[in-house]
Amino acid sequence: xxxTFLKTVAATAALAxxxxxxxxxxxxxxxTGAGASLPxxxxxxxxxAYRAATGVQLNYxxxxxxxxxxxxRARTVTFGATDAPVSGADLERDGMVQFPAIIAGVVPMxxxxxxxxxxxxxxxxxxxxxxxxxxxxxxxxxxAAVNPGRTFPNQGITVVHRADGSGTTFxxxxxxxxxSPEWASSIGRGATVRWPAASSIGGRGSxxxxxxxxxxxxxxxxxxxxxxxxxxxxxxxxxNAAGNFVQPDxxxxxxxxxxxxxFSVPGMGVSMVNAAGANxxxxxxxSFILMYKQPANVAESNAVLAYFDWAxxxxxxxxxxxxxxxxxxxxxxxxxxxxxxxxxxx
Numbered sequence: 001x002x003x004t005f006l007k008t009v010a011a012t013a014a015l016a017x018x019x020x021x022x023x024x025x026x027x028x029x030x031x032t033g034a035g036a037s038l039p040x041x042x043x044x045x046x047x048x049a050y051r052a053a054t055g056v057q058l059n060y061x062x063x064x065x066x067x068x069x070x071x072x073r074a075r076t077v078t079f080g081a082t083d084a085p086v087s088g089a090d091l092e093r094d095g096m097v098q099f100p101a102i103i104a105g106v107v108p109m110x111x112x113x114x115x116x117x118x119x120x121x122x123x124x125x126x127x128x129x130x131x132x133x134x135x136x137x138x139x140x141x142x143x144a145a146v147n148p149g150r151t152f153p154n155q156g157i158t159v160v161h162r163a164d165g166s167g168t169t170f171x172x173x174x175x176x177x178x179x180s181p182e183w184a185s186s187i188g189r190g191a192t193v194r195w196p197a198a199s200s201i202g203g204r205g206s207x208x209x210x211x212x213x214x215x216x217x218x219x220x221x222x223x224x225x226x227x228x229x230x231x232x233x234x235x236x237x238x239x240n241a242a243g244n245f246v247q248p249d250x251x252x253x254x255x256x257x258x259x260x261x262x263f264s265v266p267g268m269g270v271s272m273v274n275a276a277g278a279n280x281x282x283x284x285x286x287s288f289i290l291m292y293k294q295p296a297n298v299a300e301s302n303a304v305l306a307y308f309d310w311a312x313x314x315x316x317x318x319x320x321x322x323x324x325x326x327x328x329x330x331x332x333x334x335x336x337x338x339x340x341x342x343x344x345x346x
Contacts, residue, residue, distance in 0.1 A: 035068020083167020088266020
């Protein structure tokens with residue numbers, strides 16, 4: 001099902017200008033966007049293929065969801081990207097639309113000798129207790145109880161979190177709030193929160209957080225799955241809402257997204273955490289795009305629509321290669337007809 005990058009470019013180049021929206025961009029166009037670091041790997045990969053096929057260039061700054069929202073509100077970019085969806089009321093106030101562009105999964109990752117990726121198992125409550133500082137050592141018997149037959153070192157746990165406003169943090173803390181009443185009442189969810197564990201260390205961006213976990217023995221952190229894979233940092237298996245321990249991959253992310261009613265919430269900002277289903281990954285999420293209904297530069301706004309229209313039509317194989325889940329065709333068509341039609345194009 002997965003193809004190499006070069007094959008995908010060759011296969012899609014002939015199709016690149018066939019969609020109605022793709023005709024709105026020219027080879028001299030530069031698309032500007034900023035925000036979430038979670039989708040940066042796939043937006044960059046799509047950008048390579050799109051430029052090869054059309055000559056149009058994407059300039060996307062991976063600066064975190066909160067900063068991306070600030071930049072689109074300041075109109076310094078043509079689109080913003082966030083994993084923490086903006087509320088319907090705020091979208092209405094700002095005159096913007098919001099739509100999901102890709103589906104991904106946030107994973108806990110760790111640096112612990114003797115464990116390969118996916119071998120260490122945790123429940124949501126244990127994860128919350130580790131990040132809140134209630135569990136401070138890897139040889140805690142509660143961790144051993146869900147990992148029978150494994151030996152854990154007498155080593156302290158270093159909690160690594162995002163230091164900047166982050167949609168990944170929003171998804172992670174949304175999940176911890178869903179599975180731990182203590183976390184929900186004392187810390188809650190947000191793009192930034194007060195991290196209570198005494199051992200907490202902050203890193204800027206997914207790249208910075210990943211680098212700290214990679215060099216710190218006994219560390220635990222959270223990141224979008226492709227960052228963990230790309231940096232060879234082990235991820236955990238997690239117990240889902242059905243009580244099953246599952247691994248992060250495109251199948252478990254898809255399972256979490258299967259029953260979502262995207263238009264049940266204004267702005268499509270539906271939470272996917274702790275989704276029902278035997279195979280659902282409990283920290284699946286969509287990453288969202290923000291655009292103005294009345295853009296200051298219609299040509300640049302049209303170019304953004306052209307880029308995402310191309311990605312929805314031709315970018316599925318690349319998304320799967322990068323451990324993301326593409327937006328289903330039916331949802332993409334609903335976005336075109338129910339969201340993009342609110343944006344002025346001429």
